[in-house]
Amino acid sequence: MAYVSDRDGAMREVVQAYELIKSHQPHFQFCDKEQGLETVNLAQSLLNEALRALHLALSVLNHETSTAGGGAEGSSRSHMLHLFSRSYAAGDVGAIMSQQRRSKRRRSNEETSQVILTDAPHDDGYIWRKYGEKKINGTHFTRNYFRCSYKYDRGCQATKQIQQQSSNDLPIFQVTYNSEHTCNCTTAANKYIKIDVPRPHLSSCNPNGMISPMADAMIDQNQGVLPPLVEVSTVFFDSTSCQETSHLSRPYTLSLDHVGNHLTSTDDGAGDYNCGTIDAYIDLAQMVLPQEPLEDNPFSDAELDLLCNSLMYN
């Protein structure tokens, strides 16, 4: 199909541009004395912005490819789940939203809404109650409406909408959160709570195979320890493996060495890896690039390249 072929070509171009810029980025950190500091800072800023834009474009291409391919046709399934604010949704990420018309009923608190893409839309640490379902124009799946279970008990006005965006074996959902929770009813550490660990944690899962929110955490970009292009945010274990393996209930530290040496891609999908005797798949999340150059990056370029390539081209 020409469409997929062109898109793959575009994706290659974006990756190439990204790598090109990335390879030149270090030069700007060592030429402060020859050139004016402001110039260097400006160049660095522009590079960071270019990297951010390319990263954004790449994620959109990934997403569109997975959506256009649909099922078995989706040869390069998206592995990049990204989080962005409403301002992003109205701007750079507009392509993602292009299939959906903006709501004509304007919510009074719309400015507080937040949009994320995730493969675990129900796993955010809050208790929700479904109150509606609607077929939305231009989408293949119905949109589900949820409100906080404590709406009447505690007057919590939080709502969320879940819109499935792709039907692959790892479906992606767009989740729109409206209003802040006022109920203090998180069941566990919230999925979006930042954690202060130098390495990503593997998430555990409960007996029914759902991902536990405990370790499915966002990584704090400000910690300055994450790789510039991608970060391993979560690793979800196969439910049967979880049930059979008792030690999975505690946090597990993942190192890139571990990924490079022991995680190998399996046949059934780009994101599926075999980690020793445990089947797992890795999701890339949080596409936002750090604002400052990382000074204490624990991952070497080779490690990052290995991870990026294996995840993006499978």
Place this chain on the structure above:
DNA sequence: TCTATTTGACCATG
């Protein structure tokens, strides 16, 4: 019987 979900109707908005 209670609670959660489903689903058609209603309503606000552009």
Place this chain on the structure above:
DNA sequence: CATGGTCAAATAGA
């Protein structure tokens, strides 16, 4: 008038 968000009666399930 079309669309999307919410309501509430009907239904399902524990």
